[in-house]
Amino acid sequence: MGLLLPVFLAFLAALLGALYLLGMFRQRQPGEPPLDKGLIPWLGHVLEFRRDTLKFLERMKQKHGDVFTVQLGGHYITFLQDPLSFGAFVKESREKLNFSKFAVQLVHRVFGYVAAEGDHNILQMSSNKHLKGDGLEVLTQAMMSNLQNLMLHSIGSDANQKTWIEDGLFMYCYNIVFRAGYLSLYGNFPHKPAEGGEKAKEKDRGESEALFYEFRKYDQLFPNLAYGVLLPKERMKAEKLMRFFWDALSVQKIKAKDNISGWIWDMQQARQEMGMDESMINRYMFVLLWASQGNTGPSSFWLLLFLMKHPEAMRAVKEEVDKVLKESGQEVQRGGPLVNLTREMLMKTPILDSAVEETLRLTAAPLLTRAVLQDLTLKMADGREYFIRKGDRMGMFPYSAVHIDPEIHPDPYSFKYDRFLNPDGSKKTDFFKAGKKVKYFYMPWGAGVSMCPGRFFATNELKQFVFLMLAYFDFELKNPDEKIPEIDVKRWGFGSMQPQRDVQFQYRLRY
Numbered sequence: 001m002g003l004l005l006p007v008f009l010a011f012l013a014a015l016l017g018a019l020y021l022l023g024m025f026r027q028r029q030p031g032e033p034p035l036d037k038g039l040i041p042w043l044g045h046v047l048e049f050r051r052d053t054l055k056f057l058e059r060m061k062q063k064h065g066d067v068f069t070v071q072l073g074g075h076y077i078t079f080l081q082d083p084l085s086f087g088a089f090v091k092e093s094r095e096k097l098n099f100s101k102f103a104v105q106l107v108h109r110v111f112g113y114v115a116a117e118g119d120h121n122i123l124q125m126s127s128n129k130h131l132k133g134d135g136l137e138v139l140t141q142a143m144m145s146n147l148q149n150l151m152l153h154s155i156g157s158d159a160n161q162k163t164w165i166e167d168g169l170f171m172y173c174y175n176i177v178f179r180a181g182y183l184s185l186y187g188n189f190p191h192k193p194a195e196g197g198e199k200a201k202e203k204d205r206g207e208s209e210a211l212f213y214e215f216r217k218y219d220q221l222f223p224n225l226a227y228g229v230l231l232p233k234e235r236m237k238a239e240k241l242m243r244f245f246w247d248a249l250s251v252q253k254i255k256a257k258d259n260i261s262g263w264i265w266d267m268q269q270a271r272q273e274m275g276m277d278e279s280m281i282n283r284y285m286f287v288l289l290w291a292s293q294g295n296t297g298p299s300s301f302w303l304l305l306f307l308m309k310h311p312e313a314m315r316a317v318k319e320e321v322d323k324v325l326k327e328s329g330q331e332v333q334r335g336g337p338l339v340n341l342t343r344e345m346l347m348k349t350p351i352l353d354s355a356v357e358e359t360l361r362l363t364a365a366p367l368l369t370r371a372v373l374q375d376l377t378l379k380m381a382d383g384r385e386y387f388i389r390k391g392d393r394m395g396m397f398p399y400s401a402v403h404i405d406p407e408i409h410p411d412p413y414s415f416k417y418d419r420f421l422n423p424d425g426s427k428k429t430d431f432f433k434a435g436k437k438v439k440y441f442y443m444p445w446g447a448g449v450s451m452c453p454g455r456f457f458a459t460n461e462l463k464q465f466v467f468l469m470l471a472y473f474d475f476e477l478k479n480p481d482e483k484i485p486e487i488d489v490k491r492w493g494f495g496s497m498q499p500q501r502d503v504q505f506q507y508r509l510r511y
């Protein structure tokens with residue numbers, strides 16, 4: 001008995017310690033948001049959250065209101081779902097709500113990249129220089145010539161080119177936009193004078209196609225990889241793919257290219273100057289590929305599909321495209337020069353702009369997450385205050401809080417191409433909730449410190465692609481009555497959503 005008691009006490013202490021670590025004893029303290037730990041120790045609600053994030057957060061909002069803390073896989077996350085109070089999250093100091101801490105862990109898990117001090121500053125500096133203003137002009141021009149290479153290379157070479165070609169719309173759009181975006185950022189095969197430009201263009205087409213094929217494999221594993229729930233066999237597959245990309249995008253291989261974008265170049269150089277190991281820079285190149293190419297392709301699919309399913313929207317966009325082309329003095333002609341779509345022309349398309357925004361409202365659903373580094377008080381727009389604990393996380397899911405809120409966007413599940421236009425044709429920015437103007441009425445790009453630096457380029461890419469499709473091709477759904485496919489709910493929170501299935505369509509050159 002004398003020996004058993006200490007053993008029993010030690011066991012009890014270990015058990016209580018483990019339960020404490022599992023969060024079993026956490027109780028809601030006065031001033032804190034409602035706490036919902038779920039029934040499973042440590043895991044909490046993570047299974048339901050993973051199954052369908054939107055559904056879960058809507059259920060929690062109904063139960064607890066627009067601020068609540070939930071337990072997800074050992075973390076306590078407070079969700080803020082009142083759009084009028086988003087400023088409190090977005091503008092909180094980095095010392096209290098920190099984006100990098102969480103991002104560093106994620107990029108290590110999914111890309112094998114170990115972040116360095118100053119990483120985020122380099123990204124912001126390079127993005128300010130090359131993804132805006134004059135830098136954006138250069139990149140947009142590169143995108144144009146790469147789109148032309150991929151979409152129009154067969155013009156004039158085939159007598160049968162007016163025959164219809166059938167394809168899956170999702171795969172067609174993702175393929176073209178991914179490859180053109182990749183070539184514009186990471187560069188082209190150099191022209192060898194002896195071979196002429198055509199050979200280099202052919203190599204660009206071949207290499208980008210192979211890269212896209214591998215990217216799609218990784219893309220499909222991505223959600224489970226990010227949540228750390230891949231089966232061992234899938235995990236090995238993901239690691240093999242990572243190694244493929246580290247090599248394909250390596251500093252040495254990119255160095256051998258022409259027309260490398262300033263964005264990629266500056267980020268390689270800055271890391272070399274700070275003494276980062278080249279193998280780690282190669283890994284970072286994969287992070288950038290993912291960030292820059294994982295969303296635009298799926299978005300271009302939704303945009304074309306919505307236009308095809310809404311003839312009035314298609315007509316309005318087509319008229320605008322024709323008008324802009326005409327005003328630029330260019331015409332698409334059989335055997336004539338390829339259309340040069342300049343940045344200036346892209347700035348004269350308010351209807352297409354609104355259609356792009358409406359597409360992203362319905363199909364871009366990022367989850368914004370921050371680590372809580374110090375205790376803080378969350379001040380809501382209506383005067384409520386909540387105490388948030390250091391060591392927790394905070395999250396916002398604007399898709400449910402804003403994009404499909406019927407008060408802010410009436411009839412929220414319908415595609416209305418002119419939703420973001422005023423009656424006089426100017427850009428609409430006035431949206432209201434409870435009689436108050438909503439500042440954050442549209443958030444496909446996130447907000448605050450981590451807001452997407454590629455948003456202007458991404459918008460241009462989508463517009464350029466649609467512009468060329470409309471100017472050069474007839475295209476239609478194989479089945480005009482085809483329903484718009486459901487969203488694949490496993491990807492909530494990862495940016496642009498993907499459809500549960502592809503949709504068959506056909507296209508042919510118009511001239």
Ligand code: HEM
Pocket residue numbers: 103123131288291292293295296299364366367368369444445446447449450451452453454455457458495496
């Ligand atoms: C439709 C296309 C796109 C969508 C919907 C999108 C969306 C987003 C969102 C929501 C974030 C913030 C994530 C967070 O806060 O955790 C983000 C970050 C980022 N995006 Fe995009 N993006 C798109 C295209 C692009 C493009 C074309 C580029 C580059 C050329 C790009 C580069 C980045 C980078 C580097 C980040 C990380 C920013 C940081 O760490 O501060 N994105 N994007």
